Amino acid sequence: MLMEFGEDAKLLAGGQSLIPLMKLRYANPSHLVDLNFISGTSYIREENEALRFGALTRHAQIEASTASANIPIIHDCAAGIADVQVRNRGTIGGSLAEADPSGDWATVLMTLQTEVRCQRSKSDRRVQLADFIKDAYTTALAHDELISEVVVKTPPKGSGGAYLAFKRSAPVYPTASAAVQLTMDGEICKDAAIALGCVGLTAIKAKDAEGVLRGQRVTAKTIATAVEATRAVAEPQSDMRGSADYKRTLVGSLLKRAIDVALRRARGEQIEASHIYA
Protein backbone atom coordinates (compact mmCIF):
# COMPACT_ATOMS: atom_id res chain seq x y z
CA MET A 1 0.00 0.00 0.00
CA LEU A 2 2.84 2.36 0.84
CA MET A 3 4.30 1.72 -2.62
CA GLU A 4 0.95 2.52 -4.17
CA PHE A 5 0.21 5.71 -2.24
CA GLY A 6 3.73 7.10 -2.30
CA GLU A 7 5.33 9.58 0.04
CA ASP A 8 2.15 11.35 1.13
CA ALA A 9 0.84 8.28 2.89
CA LYS A 10 1.47 7.86 6.60
CA LEU A 11 1.38 4.85 8.86
CA LEU A 12 -0.97 5.02 11.83
CA ALA A 13 0.19 3.13 14.91
CA GLY A 14 -1.17 4.27 18.30
CA GLY A 15 -2.08 7.64 16.81
CA GLN A 16 -1.41 9.51 20.05
CA SER A 17 1.01 11.88 18.30
CA LEU A 18 -0.10 11.64 14.69
CA ILE A 19 -3.80 12.35 15.24
CA PRO A 20 -3.12 15.50 17.31
CA LEU A 21 -0.60 16.61 14.66
CA MET A 22 -3.22 16.10 11.95
CA LYS A 23 -5.77 18.13 13.91
CA LEU A 24 -3.26 20.98 14.05
CA ARG A 25 -2.61 20.53 10.32
CA TYR A 26 1.08 19.95 11.02
CA ALA A 27 0.61 16.57 9.36
CA ASN A 28 -1.60 16.36 6.30
CA PRO A 29 -1.25 12.87 4.86
CA SER A 30 -3.20 11.96 1.73
CA HIS A 31 -3.69 8.43 3.06
CA LEU A 32 -3.43 6.79 6.45
CA VAL A 33 -2.53 3.13 6.64
CA ASP A 34 -3.77 1.76 9.96
CA LEU A 35 -1.43 -0.89 11.34
CA ASN A 36 -3.62 -1.77 14.29
CA PHE A 37 -5.50 -4.57 12.59
CA ILE A 38 -2.35 -6.54 11.73
CA SER A 39 -2.10 -9.38 14.21
CA GLY A 40 1.15 -10.54 15.77
CA THR A 41 2.74 -7.08 15.92
CA SER A 42 2.28 -6.55 19.63
CA TYR A 43 4.53 -8.69 21.85
CA ILE A 44 7.44 -8.68 24.29
CA ARG A 45 9.82 -11.63 23.98
CA GLU A 46 12.96 -12.46 25.93
CA GLU A 47 15.40 -14.16 23.57
CA ASN A 48 19.18 -14.48 23.33
CA GLU A 49 19.82 -11.95 26.07
CA ALA A 50 17.64 -9.40 24.37
CA LEU A 51 14.12 -8.06 24.69
CA ARG A 52 12.22 -7.97 21.42
CA PHE A 53 9.28 -5.59 21.21
CA GLY A 54 6.77 -5.87 18.39
CA ALA A 55 6.39 -2.43 16.85
CA LEU A 56 2.75 -2.14 17.95
CA THR A 57 3.42 -3.02 21.58
CA ARG A 58 1.64 -0.41 23.69
CA HIS A 59 3.41 1.52 26.44
CA ALA A 60 0.89 0.05 28.94
CA GLN A 61 1.86 -3.51 27.97
CA ILE A 62 5.52 -2.67 28.52
CA GLU A 63 4.68 -1.00 31.84
CA ALA A 64 2.89 -4.16 33.02
CA SER A 65 5.43 -6.66 31.69
CA THR A 66 7.69 -8.52 34.11
CA ALA A 67 10.25 -9.02 31.34
CA SER A 68 10.72 -5.28 30.93
CA ALA A 69 10.75 -4.79 34.70
CA ASN A 70 14.12 -6.58 34.58
CA ILE A 71 15.50 -3.57 32.74
CA PRO A 72 14.28 -0.85 35.13
CA ILE A 73 15.07 2.05 32.78
CA ILE A 74 12.57 0.59 30.31
CA HIS A 75 9.93 0.39 33.00
CA ASP A 76 10.69 3.99 34.08
CA CYS A 77 9.97 5.10 30.55
CA ALA A 78 6.88 3.00 29.81
CA ALA A 79 5.21 3.80 33.14
CA GLY A 80 5.68 7.55 32.84
CA ILE A 81 4.74 8.41 29.27
CA ALA A 82 1.79 10.79 29.26
CA ASP A 83 -1.18 9.21 31.07
CA VAL A 84 -3.06 5.91 31.29
CA GLN A 85 -5.21 6.61 28.24
CA VAL A 86 -2.26 7.50 26.02
CA ARG A 87 -0.21 4.54 27.30
CA ASN A 88 -3.12 2.23 26.43
CA ARG A 89 -2.84 3.29 22.78
CA GLY A 90 0.66 4.63 22.10
CA THR A 91 3.28 2.21 20.79
CA ILE A 92 7.04 1.86 21.05
CA GLY A 93 7.42 1.56 17.28
CA GLY A 94 5.24 4.60 16.66
CA SER A 95 7.23 6.67 19.13
CA LEU A 96 10.53 5.86 17.43
CA ALA A 97 9.16 6.35 13.91
CA GLU A 98 7.70 9.73 14.95
CA ALA A 99 11.14 10.84 16.24
CA ASP A 100 9.68 13.73 18.18
CA PRO A 101 12.55 15.60 19.90
CA SER A 102 10.55 15.38 23.13
CA GLY A 103 9.64 11.70 22.77
CA ASP A 104 10.75 9.42 25.60
CA TRP A 105 11.70 6.13 23.97
CA ALA A 106 14.55 7.33 21.76
CA THR A 107 16.28 8.96 24.74
CA VAL A 108 16.00 5.86 26.90
CA LEU A 109 16.88 3.31 24.23
CA MET A 110 19.91 5.36 23.20
CA THR A 111 21.54 4.27 26.48
CA LEU A 112 21.03 0.58 25.66
CA GLN A 113 22.12 -1.41 22.62
CA THR A 114 19.03 -1.00 20.50
CA GLU A 115 18.37 -2.19 16.99
CA VAL A 116 15.39 -1.14 14.92
CA ARG A 117 14.18 -3.68 12.37
CA CYS A 118 12.94 -1.91 9.30
CA GLN A 119 10.81 -3.94 6.94
CA ARG A 120 9.88 -3.55 3.29
CA SER A 121 7.47 -5.85 1.52
CA LYS A 122 10.19 -8.33 0.65
CA SER A 123 13.29 -7.30 2.57
CA ASP A 124 14.29 -6.44 6.08
CA ARG A 125 17.22 -4.55 7.57
CA ARG A 126 18.47 -3.78 11.06
CA VAL A 127 19.54 -0.27 11.95
CA GLN A 128 21.24 0.81 15.17
CA LEU A 129 19.03 3.32 16.95
CA ALA A 130 21.71 6.04 16.81
CA ASP A 131 21.71 5.72 13.00
CA PHE A 132 17.93 5.39 12.82
CA ILE A 133 17.10 8.80 14.32
CA LYS A 134 18.38 11.34 11.80
CA ASP A 135 16.87 14.61 12.92
CA ALA A 136 13.73 16.03 14.48
CA TYR A 137 10.78 14.03 13.07
CA THR A 138 13.20 12.37 10.62
CA THR A 139 14.33 8.77 10.62
CA ALA A 140 16.20 6.35 8.36
CA LEU A 141 12.87 4.80 7.30
CA ALA A 142 12.16 4.93 3.58
CA HIS A 143 8.60 5.82 2.63
CA ASP A 144 7.83 2.19 1.81
CA GLU A 145 9.38 0.82 5.00
CA LEU A 146 8.00 0.30 8.48
CA ILE A 147 9.36 -0.71 11.86
CA SER A 148 8.57 -4.35 12.55
CA GLU A 149 10.46 -4.84 15.78
CA VAL A 150 12.67 -3.09 18.34
CA VAL A 151 15.42 -5.27 19.79
CA VAL A 152 17.08 -4.19 23.04
CA LYS A 153 20.08 -6.05 24.37
CA THR A 154 19.79 -6.93 28.08
CA PRO A 155 22.42 -4.96 30.03
CA PRO A 156 25.12 -7.07 31.73
CA LYS A 157 25.02 -8.06 35.38
CA GLY A 158 26.05 -5.20 37.63
CA SER A 159 24.45 -2.69 35.32
CA GLY A 160 21.82 -0.25 36.53
CA GLY A 161 19.92 2.43 34.72
CA ALA A 162 17.36 5.14 35.34
CA TYR A 163 15.26 7.56 33.35
CA LEU A 164 13.96 10.76 34.85
CA ALA A 165 11.81 13.21 32.95
CA PHE A 166 10.34 16.40 34.30
CA LYS A 167 6.95 17.52 33.04
CA ARG A 168 4.42 20.11 34.14
CA SER A 169 1.53 17.66 34.18
CA ALA A 170 0.91 14.08 33.11
CA PRO A 171 -0.39 14.46 29.53
CA VAL A 172 2.30 16.85 28.25
CA TYR A 173 5.73 16.20 26.83
CA PRO A 174 8.59 16.53 29.31
CA THR A 175 10.46 19.81 29.67
CA ALA A 176 13.73 17.89 29.86
CA SER A 177 14.80 14.31 30.52
CA ALA A 178 17.91 12.31 31.31
CA ALA A 179 18.62 8.62 30.82
CA VAL A 180 21.66 6.87 32.24
CA GLN A 181 22.87 3.28 32.26
CA LEU A 182 25.96 2.47 34.37
CA THR A 183 27.76 -0.85 34.43
CA MET A 184 29.66 -1.16 37.68
CA ASP A 185 32.48 -3.34 38.89
CA GLY A 186 32.50 -2.60 42.61
CA GLU A 187 33.13 1.12 42.95
CA ILE A 188 34.50 1.43 39.43
CA CYS A 189 32.28 2.36 36.51
CA LYS A 190 33.09 -0.07 33.70
CA ASP A 191 30.76 1.50 31.20
CA ALA A 192 28.45 4.49 31.07
CA ALA A 193 25.76 5.56 28.64
CA ILE A 194 24.02 8.92 29.02
CA ALA A 195 21.34 10.46 26.81
CA LEU A 196 19.37 13.67 27.16
CA GLY A 197 15.88 14.32 25.86
CA CYS A 198 13.96 17.49 24.88
CA VAL A 199 17.11 19.61 24.79
CA GLY A 200 17.99 19.29 21.11
CA LEU A 201 16.56 18.27 17.76
CA THR A 202 17.09 14.63 18.70
CA ALA A 203 18.02 12.80 21.88
CA ILE A 204 21.64 13.78 22.61
CA LYS A 205 24.24 11.22 23.60
CA ALA A 206 26.47 12.93 26.20
CA LYS A 207 29.74 11.31 25.17
CA ASP A 208 32.01 13.62 27.19
CA ALA A 209 30.05 12.93 30.33
CA GLU A 210 30.22 9.18 29.66
CA GLY A 211 34.02 9.54 29.29
CA VAL A 212 34.22 11.30 32.65
CA LEU A 213 32.63 8.30 34.40
CA ARG A 214 34.04 5.39 32.40
CA GLY A 215 36.87 3.56 34.13
CA GLN A 216 36.63 5.83 37.18
CA ARG A 217 35.47 5.55 40.76
CA VAL A 218 32.09 7.22 40.90
CA THR A 219 32.36 9.94 43.54
CA ALA A 220 30.47 13.17 44.17
CA LYS A 221 33.26 14.92 42.29
CA THR A 222 33.13 12.73 39.16
CA ILE A 223 29.34 13.01 39.13
CA ALA A 224 29.57 16.81 39.33
CA THR A 225 32.06 16.84 36.45
CA ALA A 226 29.81 14.57 34.37
CA VAL A 227 26.80 16.79 35.07
CA GLU A 228 28.74 19.87 33.94
CA ALA A 229 29.85 18.07 30.77
CA THR A 230 26.22 17.15 30.12
CA ARG A 231 24.98 20.70 30.50
CA ALA A 232 27.58 21.77 27.97
CA VAL A 233 26.25 19.46 25.21
CA ALA A 234 22.57 20.30 25.73
CA GLU A 235 21.14 22.54 23.02
CA PRO A 236 17.81 23.58 24.49
CA GLN A 237 15.45 26.08 22.89
CA SER A 238 13.44 28.57 24.92
CA ASP A 239 9.73 27.87 24.57
CA MET A 240 6.53 27.75 26.62
CA ARG A 241 8.02 24.96 28.74
CA GLY A 242 10.90 27.13 29.92
CA SER A 243 13.92 29.17 28.91
CA ALA A 244 17.02 27.57 27.44
CA ASP A 245 18.95 28.37 30.64
CA TYR A 246 16.29 26.80 32.81
CA LYS A 247 16.26 23.61 30.72
CA ARG A 248 20.07 23.39 30.78
CA THR A 249 20.02 23.60 34.57
CA LEU A 250 17.12 21.16 34.80
CA VAL A 251 18.66 18.51 32.58
CA GLY A 252 21.81 18.50 34.71
CA SER A 253 19.81 18.12 37.91
CA LEU A 254 17.79 15.27 36.39
CA LEU A 255 21.00 13.54 35.35
CA LYS A 256 22.44 13.86 38.85
CA ARG A 257 19.38 12.23 40.34
CA ALA A 258 19.28 9.58 37.61
CA ILE A 259 22.94 8.66 38.26
CA ASP A 260 22.13 8.22 41.95
CA VAL A 261 19.22 5.87 41.15
CA ALA A 262 21.24 3.99 38.51
CA LEU A 263 24.11 3.40 40.95
CA ARG A 264 21.79 2.06 43.62
CA ARG A 265 20.03 -0.16 41.11
CA ALA A 266 23.39 -1.45 39.90
CA ARG A 267 23.93 -2.60 43.50
CA GLY A 268 20.63 -4.46 43.37
CA GLU A 269 18.37 -2.00 45.20
CA GLN A 270 14.77 -1.78 44.06
CA ILE A 271 13.96 1.87 43.53
CA GLU A 272 10.97 3.41 41.89
CA ALA A 273 11.74 6.19 39.44
CA SER A 274 9.91 7.69 36.52
CA HIS A 275 8.54 10.94 35.20
CA ILE A 276 8.21 13.71 37.77
CA TYR A 277 5.19 16.00 37.76
CA ALA A 278 2.98 17.80 40.24
Add this chain to the structure above:
Amino acid sequence: MPDVIEKIAIKLTVNGKAHSLTVEPRMLLVELIREALDLTGTHVGCDTTYCGACTVLMNGAAVKSCTIFAVQADGAQIMTVEGLENHGQLHPIQKAFGDAYGLQCGYCTPGLMLSTAQLLSQNKQPSEKEIRKAIAGNTCRCTGYQNILKAIQMAAQSMKGA
Protein backbone atom coordinates in the same frame (compact mmCIF):
# COMPACT_ATOMS: atom_id res chain seq x y z
CA MET B 1 -8.22 15.43 -1.22
CA PRO B 2 -10.77 13.41 -3.18
CA ASP B 3 -14.02 15.28 -3.95
CA VAL B 4 -16.23 12.59 -2.51
CA ILE B 5 -15.15 10.89 0.68
CA GLU B 6 -15.95 7.23 0.60
CA LYS B 7 -17.72 6.02 3.70
CA ILE B 8 -16.67 2.87 5.46
CA ALA B 9 -18.97 0.31 7.07
CA ILE B 10 -18.14 -0.59 10.66
CA LYS B 11 -19.69 -2.66 13.40
CA LEU B 12 -19.16 -1.99 17.06
CA THR B 13 -20.82 -2.62 20.38
CA VAL B 14 -21.53 0.38 22.58
CA ASN B 15 -22.78 -0.22 26.13
CA GLY B 16 -23.76 -3.76 25.17
CA LYS B 17 -25.75 -2.72 22.11
CA ALA B 18 -24.52 -3.71 18.63
CA HIS B 19 -24.40 -0.99 15.97
CA SER B 20 -23.67 -1.11 12.23
CA LEU B 21 -22.84 2.25 10.70
CA THR B 22 -21.12 3.79 7.72
CA VAL B 23 -18.76 6.60 8.63
CA GLU B 24 -16.27 8.88 6.97
CA PRO B 25 -12.76 7.63 7.70
CA ARG B 26 -11.85 10.99 9.23
CA MET B 27 -14.64 10.84 11.82
CA LEU B 28 -13.34 10.60 15.37
CA LEU B 29 -14.68 8.02 17.78
CA VAL B 30 -16.02 10.77 20.06
CA GLU B 31 -17.95 12.24 17.11
CA LEU B 32 -19.45 8.86 16.37
CA ILE B 33 -20.48 8.41 20.00
CA ARG B 34 -21.96 11.90 20.39
CA GLU B 35 -23.35 12.62 16.94
CA ALA B 36 -24.16 9.28 15.33
CA LEU B 37 -25.30 7.51 18.50
CA ASP B 38 -26.52 10.59 20.39
CA LEU B 39 -24.70 9.55 23.56
CA THR B 40 -23.74 13.02 24.72
CA GLY B 41 -22.40 12.02 28.13
CA THR B 42 -18.96 11.67 26.55
CA HIS B 43 -17.60 15.21 26.38
CA VAL B 44 -15.15 17.02 24.14
CA GLY B 45 -12.95 19.21 26.29
CA CYS B 46 -9.67 20.12 24.68
CA ASP B 47 -9.71 17.99 21.51
CA THR B 48 -5.90 17.82 21.83
CA THR B 49 -5.36 14.56 23.77
CA TYR B 50 -4.87 16.47 27.01
CA CYS B 51 -7.93 16.76 29.21
CA GLY B 52 -9.50 13.28 29.21
CA ALA B 53 -13.13 14.52 29.16
CA CYS B 54 -13.69 12.20 26.17
CA THR B 55 -12.40 9.09 27.98
CA VAL B 56 -14.31 5.88 27.19
CA LEU B 57 -13.44 2.23 27.63
CA MET B 58 -12.42 0.43 24.44
CA ASN B 59 -12.20 -3.31 25.02
CA GLY B 60 -11.87 -2.53 28.73
CA ALA B 61 -9.03 0.00 28.37
CA ALA B 62 -9.48 3.73 29.03
CA VAL B 63 -8.79 5.72 25.87
CA LYS B 64 -9.26 9.30 24.72
CA SER B 65 -12.00 8.99 22.12
CA CYS B 66 -10.93 12.28 20.48
CA THR B 67 -7.67 10.59 19.50
CA ILE B 68 -9.02 7.49 17.79
CA PHE B 69 -10.77 7.37 14.45
CA ALA B 70 -14.21 5.81 14.51
CA VAL B 71 -13.14 3.26 11.88
CA GLN B 72 -10.47 2.04 14.30
CA ALA B 73 -13.20 0.95 16.69
CA ASP B 74 -14.52 -1.56 14.12
CA GLY B 75 -15.25 -4.74 16.07
CA ALA B 76 -14.59 -3.10 19.44
CA GLN B 77 -16.59 -3.11 22.68
CA ILE B 78 -17.05 0.47 23.82
CA MET B 79 -18.35 1.63 27.16
CA THR B 80 -19.41 5.22 27.74
CA VAL B 81 -20.72 6.84 30.90
CA GLU B 82 -24.26 5.91 29.84
CA GLY B 83 -23.23 2.25 30.11
CA LEU B 84 -22.31 2.45 33.78
CA GLU B 85 -25.82 2.42 35.22
CA ASN B 86 -27.77 -0.80 35.34
CA HIS B 87 -31.58 -0.63 34.85
CA GLY B 88 -31.86 2.76 36.46
CA GLN B 89 -29.52 1.85 39.31
CA LEU B 90 -26.44 4.05 39.52
CA HIS B 91 -23.13 2.25 39.29
CA PRO B 92 -21.19 2.33 42.60
CA ILE B 93 -18.67 4.65 40.92
CA GLN B 94 -21.44 7.09 39.96
CA LYS B 95 -22.97 6.88 43.43
CA ALA B 96 -19.59 7.51 45.08
CA PHE B 97 -18.89 10.58 42.93
CA GLY B 98 -22.23 11.99 44.07
CA ASP B 99 -21.92 11.01 47.73
CA ALA B 100 -18.34 12.31 48.07
CA TYR B 101 -19.05 15.52 46.14
CA GLY B 102 -16.44 14.38 43.63
CA LEU B 103 -17.68 16.88 41.07
CA GLN B 104 -18.69 20.48 40.73
CA CYS B 105 -19.51 21.52 37.17
CA GLY B 106 -19.47 17.88 36.07
CA TYR B 107 -17.86 18.36 32.67
CA CYS B 108 -14.85 16.12 33.40
CA THR B 109 -16.84 13.63 35.47
CA PRO B 110 -17.81 11.06 32.79
CA GLY B 111 -14.17 10.73 31.75
CA LEU B 112 -13.01 10.47 35.35
CA MET B 113 -15.57 7.77 36.09
CA LEU B 114 -14.38 5.66 33.16
CA SER B 115 -10.74 6.06 34.17
CA THR B 116 -11.89 4.92 37.60
CA ALA B 117 -13.66 1.95 36.02
CA GLN B 118 -10.44 0.78 34.36
CA LEU B 119 -8.46 1.30 37.58
CA LEU B 120 -10.89 -0.66 39.76
CA SER B 121 -11.18 -3.47 37.23
CA GLN B 122 -7.43 -4.05 37.57
CA ASN B 123 -6.81 -3.01 41.16
CA LYS B 124 -9.53 -3.54 43.76
CA GLN B 125 -7.77 -1.62 46.53
CA PRO B 126 -5.67 1.11 44.98
CA SER B 127 -3.45 3.29 47.15
CA GLU B 128 -3.78 7.06 46.98
CA LYS B 129 -0.69 7.17 44.78
CA GLU B 130 -2.14 4.59 42.41
CA ILE B 131 -5.38 6.53 42.18
CA ARG B 132 -3.54 9.76 41.40
CA LYS B 133 -1.58 8.00 38.67
CA ALA B 134 -4.73 6.46 37.22
CA ILE B 135 -6.52 9.80 36.89
CA ALA B 136 -3.48 11.86 35.83
CA GLY B 137 -4.91 12.00 32.32
CA ASN B 138 -8.18 13.58 33.46
CA THR B 139 -8.18 17.31 34.07
CA CYS B 140 -10.64 18.81 36.54
CA ARG B 141 -10.67 22.60 36.87
CA CYS B 142 -13.19 22.81 39.73
CA THR B 143 -12.61 20.37 42.53
CA GLY B 144 -8.90 20.40 43.25
CA TYR B 145 -9.15 16.58 43.04
CA GLN B 146 -9.44 15.93 46.81
CA ASN B 147 -13.08 14.89 46.67
CA ILE B 148 -12.45 12.92 43.49
CA LEU B 149 -9.86 10.92 45.41
CA LYS B 150 -12.36 10.37 48.19
CA ALA B 151 -15.02 9.31 45.68
CA ILE B 152 -12.71 6.74 44.09
CA GLN B 153 -11.73 5.38 47.50
CA MET B 154 -15.41 5.18 48.41
CA ALA B 155 -16.20 3.40 45.13
CA ALA B 156 -13.38 0.92 45.72
CA GLN B 157 -14.75 0.25 49.19
CA SER B 158 -18.31 -0.35 47.99
CA MET B 159 -17.17 -2.55 45.08
CA LYS B 160 -14.86 -4.69 47.21
CA GLY B 161 -17.33 -7.53 47.48
CA ALA B 162 -18.24 -7.39 43.79
